Amino acid sequence: MTPRLSRRRFLPLAASALAGCSKASPTKVLNVYLWAEYLPDDVVRDFEKEAACRLQVDTYNSNEEMITKAATGSSGYDLVCPSQYAVAQMASQNLLAPLDPTALPNRKHLDPRFLSLRADPDNKFAVPYLGASTGIGYHKPALPNPPQRWADLFNPTFLAPLKGKLSILDDAREAAAIALMALGLPPNSSNPDDITKAAQLLTSQKPFVACYDSESFEDKLASGICLAVHGYAGDFVAVMKDNPQITFTLPAEGSVFNMDCFCLLAESRNQPLAHRFLDFILRPEIAARISSATGYPNANAAATPLIPESLRNHPCFQIPPADKLVMLEDCGPDTRALYSKAWESVKLA
Numbered sequence: 001m002t003p004r005l006s007r008r009r010f011l012p013l014a015a016s017a018l019a020g021c022s023k024a025s026p027t028k029v030l031n032v033y034l035w036a037e038y039l040p041d042d043v044v045r046d047f048e049k050e051a052a053c054r055l056q057v058d059t060y061n062s063n064e065e066m067i068t069k070a071a072t073g074s075s076g077y078d079l080v081c082p083s084q085y086a087v088a089q090m091a092s093q094n095l096l097a098p099l100d101p102t103a104l105p106n107r108k109h110l111d112p113r114f115l116s117l118r119a120d121p122d123n124k125f126a127v128p129y130l131g132a133s134t135g136i137g138y139h140k141p142a143l144p145n146p147p148q149r150w151a152d153l154f155n156p157t158f159l160a161p162l163k164g165k166l167s168i169l170d171d172a173r174e175a176a177a178i179a180l181m182a183l184g185l186p187p188n189s190s191n192p193d194d195i196t197k198a199a200q201l202l203t204s205q206k207p208f209v210a211c212y213d214s215e216s217f218e219d220k221l222a223s224g225i226c227l228a229v230h231g232y233a234g235d236f237v238a239v240m241k242d243n244p245q246i247t248f249t250l251p252a253e254g255s256v257f258n259m260d261c262f263c264l265l266a267e268s269r270n271q272p273l274a275h276r277f278l279d280f281i282l283r284p285e286i287a288a289r290i291s292s293a294t295g296y297p298n299a300n301a302a303a304t305p306l307i308p309e310s311l312r313n314h315p316c317f318q319i320p321p322a323d324k325l326v327m328l329e330d331c332g333p334d335t336r337a338l339y340s341k342a343w344e345s346v347k348l349a
Helices: 041-051 063-070 084-092 105-109 150-154 156-162 172-182 192-208 217-223 233-242 271-281 284-294 301-306 332-348
Strands: 029-035 054-060 126-139 166-168 209-212 228-232 246-249 255-264
Touching: 029 063, 029 255, 029 271, 041 054, 041 271, 041 284, 054 063, 063 084, 084 126, 084 255, 105 271, 105 301, 126 217, 126 233, 126 284, 150 156, 150 172, 150 192, 156 192, 166 192, 166 217, 172 192, 172 228, 172 255, 172 332, 192 209, 192 332, 217 228, 217 233, 228 233, 233 246, 255 271, 271 284, 284 301
Parallel strands: 029 054, 166 209, 166 228
Antiparallel strands: 126 228, 126 246, 126 255
């Protein structure tokens, strides 16, 4: 199956091609593996021109897919873009090379909130890049009493008008997190009983669910196939522009916020060029162009004033306040297996 790869969608008028744009054949090639449509082609071209190289970009659907390939040690990639919790997992598997801070002078522009993450407390392996909140997108006419909490998505009375019109992210950790929050339990719980309760709640929700979708949920919302969807905030920017009857909310219990980070693979043979690319995208003006094209907030504090005000003020562009911000954490192999098994049980129910 070849998925649409729409988690990371460019906004209208942004360029859409991703990689290998240069017609020249430079000898230096930097191989990058990241989320689809997460790097504008004009930024790719500018770096290729400046560094006299070719930037080869390939894409993946999930952290798990990327880690599986990187774990071979012969993936051929130099840079990858895991979410913050996956950084710790990859570091524990010795898949990452430490970064050279002297080669990244533009790191000074990063927002302190996204430095010294629990997954990378010494800022050894990760360059925070773009962030993605998860929330609820919905058709306002279909829900005169709009969702305010994750718990609403598990309430049969609330869900009645949405039967067969609800989409939930097809992701074990994301789905479990909203169920755990709805239950008042820690979204990063490693307690097997908590994970079982989350799976039971998700199973009780299943009669109302049209699909589990991490790839095209916003298209299903735009077309009316679904009337409410659990999804990544940035993907709703374009559909809300096209249809003012669609809106987005961050539920009261909190929102999962994933900070995707660039990391250097231990297998990379192009470490100087990789550092040059990382320092390039850390320039405030480049970071602002990336956010403006993708619709996702970035970790570069100096870039914020350079982003159009209309996007900075958009509800989908907001980073949740500290007391409502939930960052998923690496839970270790045993607990990862519990989450995966629980999610499979929900989908097979």
